[in-house]
Amino acid sequence: MNLVKLPQNRDPGPMNAHRPIKVIAVTGGKGGVGKTNLSVNLSIALAELRRRVVLMDADLGLANVDVLLGLQAKHTITDVLDGSKGLRDILLNGPAGIKVVPASSGVQGMTSLTPQEHAALVYAFNELSELLDVLVVDTAAGISETVVSFVRAAQEVIIVVCDEPSSITDAYALIKLLNSEHGVFRFRVIANMTRSNQEGINLFNKLNAVCDRFLDASLQYLGHVPFDENVRKAVQKRQALIQFAPRSKAASAIRVMAQKIDQWPVQASARGHLEFFLERLLAANASGY
Numbered sequence: 001m002n003l004v005k006l007p008q009n010r011d012p013g014p015m016n017a018h019r020p021i022k023v024i025a026v027t028g029g030k031g032g033v034g035k036t037n038l039s040v041n042l043s044i045a046l047a048e049l050r051r052r053v054v055l056m057d058a059d060l061g062l063a064n065v066d067v068l069l070g071l072q073a074k075h076t077i078t079d080v081l082d083g084s085k086g087l088r089d090i091l092l093n094g095p096a097g098i099k100v101v102p103a104s105s106g107v108q109g110m111t112s113l114t115p116q117e118h119a120a121l122v123y124a125f126n127e128l129s130e131l132l133d134v135l136v137v138d139t140a141a142g143i144s145e146t147v148v149s150f151v152r153a154a155q156e157v158i159i160v161v162c163d164e165p166s167s168i169t170d171a172y173a174l175i176k177l178l179n180s181e182h183g184v185f186r187f188r189v190i191a192n193m194t195r196s197n198q199e200g201i202n203l204f205n206k207l208n209a210v211c212d213r214f215l216d217a218s219l220q221y222l223g224h225v226p227f228d229e230n231v232r233k234a235v236q237k238r239q240a241l242i243q244f245a246p247r248s249k250a251a252s253a254i255r256v257m258a259q260k261i262d263q264w265p266v267q268a269s270a271r272g273h274l275e276f277f278l279e280r281l282l283a284a285n286a287s288g289y
Ligand SMILES: Nc1ncnc2c1ncn2[C@@H]1O[C@H](COP(=O)(O)OP(=O)(O)OP(=O)(O)O)[C@@H](O)[C@H]1O
Pocket: 030, 031, 032, 033, 034, 035, 036, 037, 038, 059, 061, 063, 139, 140, 141, 192, 193, 194, 225, 226, 227, 228, 229, 231, 232, 235, 250
């Protein structure tokens, strides 16, 4: 193990003193609702708006970000945790200049880091903060400890739903856990694979009604992405939809959403949201969740 790169103490130093960074988690509870495709394409659309975007793959599932984009990861976050690589060394170059932090079993392990791994991660994120404006985190399905720790650490939470009965119940279960146990109160909702505008609005209303009744949470509708065969075709070609079929219905909808996301205010804090994100991520570790 090579710890040469680590700082002497665990103080991350002045991190991102000038520019706040937007940290956005994409989640949804249910599997297969389109979280990874939306994370990838929203990241590229934000990059097309001239934002510097890092997409972190926090899912070890089969349809990983790197697979979807035809990228090959030589090193992963595990190499960062053992101090042998910096985050810059493991970043993959994606379309439109986005950078991808590939998934690895280290992601799972972020909820139980040793002090040395903890220090390595703080150092690595300190380095990363100079490289980006937006960090998008693609999460796994479900409400595992890993999913919750990433989502509660983010500044913005996007919940992806689609018109399947378990999608709304799974999204509700996740929102309830985040809201009642972890103090997350603001959620943005995307309805994916919709067959009409109204279907998206109905899905949002259904989820909003139950949250309104039982939780102290605020849900905001970000919009819908229509069902579009081009998404599947792009996946088969290992290309991002937004580049494979830039004028498709789904790509157009995603671009409109990226413009909205770009307008979301970022609270200007002295040290930026990347540090906030990391503190929260590591606090989840310390508190056992
Ligand atoms: N708008 C859409 N129109 C048509 N098909 C879509 C759309 N969005 C996603 N899909 C398809 O749905 C499938 C699941 O998408 P994706 O892998 O992005 O979901 P996920 O939520 O990340 O899944 P997992 O929970 O397994 O990580 C893919 O085959 C993709 O092609």
